[in-house]
Amino acid sequence: MTTLLLLCISLPIILATTALEEPDAIHVSIPVESPLRPLLGSKVQVPCYFHQNTVDDPGAPTSAPLAHRIKWTYITKEKTAQILVATKGKISVATEYLDRVTLVSYPQVPSDATIEITELSSKDSGTYRCEVTMGIEGSSDNVDIQVQGIVFHYRAISTRYTLTFDRAKEACVMNGATIATPAQLQAAYDDGYHQCDAGWLSDQTVRYPIHEPREPCFGDKHNFPGVRTYGIRDVNETYDVYCFAEKMSGRVFYSMSIDKFSFYEAKDQCVKLGARLATTGELYLAWKDGMDVCNAGWLADRSVRYPINIPRPQCGGGLVGVRTVYLYPNQTGYPYPDSRYDAICFQDNILTPQRVTMKVLCLGGPHPYLTSKPLWGGFISLSIQIFGSTVYDEILPLTLKSINSLHYNAASLYVGAVHSMTLLHKNTYEDQALLEEGVVFHYRPITGRYTLTFLEAQQACQSIGAIIASPQQLFAAFERGLHQCDAGWLRDQTVRYPIVSPRENCAGNLPNLPGVRSYGQRPASERYDVYCYVGSLEGEVFFTTDYDSFAYDEAVEHCQKLNSTLATPGQLYAAWKRGLDKCRPGWLKDRSVRYPITTPKSYCGGGQAGVHTIYTFPNQTGFPDEHSRYDAYCFKGAFSSPVASIIAALLQQPVNKQSAAQPPVSFDWGPC
CATH class of the missing domain: 3.10.100.10 (Mannose-Binding Protein A, subunit A)
Known part of the structure; x- marks a missing residue:
């Protein structure tokens, strides 16, 4: 009796265990890492393979190769929609996906359910299920797809329709994007994008997307919605441009203040936070990810915009999108740089070096004054610290050659450190950021x-x-x-x-x-x-004169007596941008003679602002003879000793490294 009872209890457990160990009759696999991230307007192939686990039984019936039923389904939180069904070699595609969806290898390869989806729009983001059944047996696998990128209209700071084809491409690059393709603009239109402004696309055509036709925006489609086109245009014609931003490698955030910021204050504020002003493309990507702030803020191109995802009347007239603050009612011009708005910043996901600290110590010898003599006496010790770690430490004789060597060693070590920590900025951002300063x-x-x-x-x-x-x-x-x-x-x-x-x-x-x-x-x-x-001037350019002015060599010596050097043209241009205005020509280091004018005067440079040059010949060539008599422009570094001025001036000389910009430098001086 006991044995029979144990058998009754054990038999269901044995049968259940056997059933669990048996493989599924059909195995379905999507062998890719999820999520897939195709670009807007492109296409994607999602592989799906299946096989049937048959029992090794000679008497078991065999199934026909095309007997399985394949179904692809699109799934979001809001809905589940059938994409296609295939069975017995026939494929039925849902109306919404006609002309966009195909099975790549079916029915030629019956066990391959790989699907291809073209003309991707943001609405195609979601979960895709590949399901295969035969009779009562079936199995499935899922994959997520996130369509990346956003198309946005861009207008230059000057006015409407000012961009040639080449300038349009450059404008997109400077805003963290590329010029959009026709497929990307069409996909944006399919997502609901509407813009009554003609803009360049990558194939040299000019188009614009219209959902609600009105008289000024009819184009070639009259009363029908769609993407209007002017066809291929001459590269020298001028329009706006449609740009495409792909993805971000960091985050966009606001910095706010009661008094707001001018444009340059906004730049400084972002830097203080270990960031920089965001580009227009980055703000559009942040908006696409859900950013919603009803406060206008400065961006890197000097535009002022704000992202709205939740429509409300007081924010952009109840419309969603990235809203732009224009200077004029016809939607042209950017606000003046001294206008006050919040700052919209961007911070990389990677660590960015903010400063390289250099410690300099003069060891013995007299005070070294600027001179052409090869040896001043004494020694100089320089250590370079990046993120608190010493990467360079050396003591050398105090000569111009040794200091010059220290400059290039310091710069190359910095570049090497940047490479090893993969801390490179994109060149387009560097160009934009540098231009605002220089x-x-x-x-x-x-x-x-x-x-x-x-x-x-x-x-x-x-x-x-x-x-x-x-x-x-x-x-x-x-x-x-x-x-x-x-x-x-x-x-x-x-x-x-x-x-x-x-x-x-x-x-x-x-x-x-x-x-x-x-x-x-x-x-x-x-x-x-x-x-x-x-770039920006790390020191001061000042004008100096004497009773009889100077020949070139006399100008060099006079600046040396003032614990400074004869300024370079680059330093004079940087000082001019900072506001230096002097209607007196003066010698510069390259033996040229120039003078800076910020307030135009008819008697100074023909009423034109800028740095003006004295040439020898009427065709604007040749510098004055070195014995000619002019005043001088000197440069003094923003440091506290003669040695500091020398090294500071040398460190300002940019190193020709395409991969990294010169780091900000601070000095910790010993007794010199």
């Missing part, structure tokens, strides 16, 4: 017009305390009014020049239109002038 200027050496190869152009900028400018910096300088009818090298080995007021000899590739002319990328051996860039 100035782009045309440079012609003493040798004459169009005498610099590409390598010599880079060296020329470095020799005058600057670096060769990027195309983005030159374009932004043009937007701020830079006009120069002289072709010059840029950092990407192209040759360009900015024309605000076109005339016959300066038409270039943009006849009768303002813009940055381009010769395209040129062989490095060709000869032109160069456009240089100089």
Whole structure:
């Protein structure tokens, strides 16, 4: 009796255990890492494979190869929608997905249920289920898809329809994006995007998306909704642009104050928080992720915008989207930089070095004054600390050569540290951030017009305390009014020049239109002038004179007596941007003679603001003879000793490293 009772109890357990150990009759697998992140307007293939676990029984019936039923389903919190069903070699696609969805290999490969979805829009983000059944047996697998990116309309700071095709592409890059493709604009339209402004796309066409047709926005579709097109246009025509921002590697956040911030105060505020001003593209991505703030804030391109996800009348007229504050009622112009708004900042997910600390100690010897003598006596000790760790420590004789060596060692060590910690910023952001602090200027050496190869152009900028400018910096300088009818090298080995007021000899590739002319990328051996860039001034440029003025060598000695150096053109341009205004020509370090004008006067530089140059010849070439008599512009670093001034001046000379910018530097001085 006991044995029978144990058998009755054990048998169900044995049968259940056996059933658990048996594999599913059908096994379905989506062998990809979830989520998939395809781009807006692109396509995605989702692999799905299945096989049937058959029992090794000669008497068991076999199934036909196409007997299985395949079903793909789209699942969100709001709904579950059937995409397609396939069985016996026939595929039925839901109306919503017609012409967008296919099974890649079915029915040629009956066990392959891989699906391809084209023309992806944000509405396609969600969970996708691949389910295979036969009779009462079935199995499924899921994958998440997150469609990435957002299309946005962009208008330059000046006014409506001012961008040529090349300038449109550059404008998107400067705002953390790329020019959108027609497929991306169509996908944005499918998501509900509406904008009655014609803009460039990547295929050189001009289009705009309209959901609610009205008279000024009919285009080629009259009363029908859709994306309007002007077709392929000449690259020199001017329109706005549609940009595409893909993804962020950090976070966008607001910084607020009772008194708000001017544009430059907003920049400083973000830096204090270990961040920078966000780009327009980054704000659009943050808005797409749900950011909703009813306060306007400064962005890196000097625009003022705010993201609205929850519509309310007092915020953007009850409309959702990234709203823009324009200067004029016709939706053009950005607010003046001294206007006061909040700051919209961006912070990378990676750690960014904020400062390199250098400790300098003079060991013995007299006070070293600026001189051309090779040895001053005494020694100098320099240690470089990055994030609290010493990465460089050396004691050298106090000579100009040794200090110059310390400068380049310091810079290269910094670059190496940045590489090892993968702390590189994108070049586009660096260009934008640098331009706000500095100035782009045309440079012609003493040798004459169009005498610099590409390598010599880079060296020329470095020799005058600057670096060769990027195309983005030159374009932004043009937007701020830079006009120069002289072709010059840029950092990407192209040759360009900015024309605000076109005339016959300066038409270039943009006849009768303002813009940055381009010769395209040129062989490095060709000869032109160069456009240089100089950042913020770490010190002071000051004017000095004497009863009889100075010859060049006398100007050098006079600045040395004042514990300073003769200023470089780069330093004078930086001082001019800071507000230096002097109607007196003076010697500079490269033996040129120049003077800075910020307030135009008819008797100084022909009523034009800028740094004006004294040339020897009427064709604007040649520097004055070194025995000519002029005043002088001197530079004194913002440090407390002669040695500090020397090293500070040397450290300002930019190092030609494409991968990292010169770090901010602070000094801790010993007794010198």
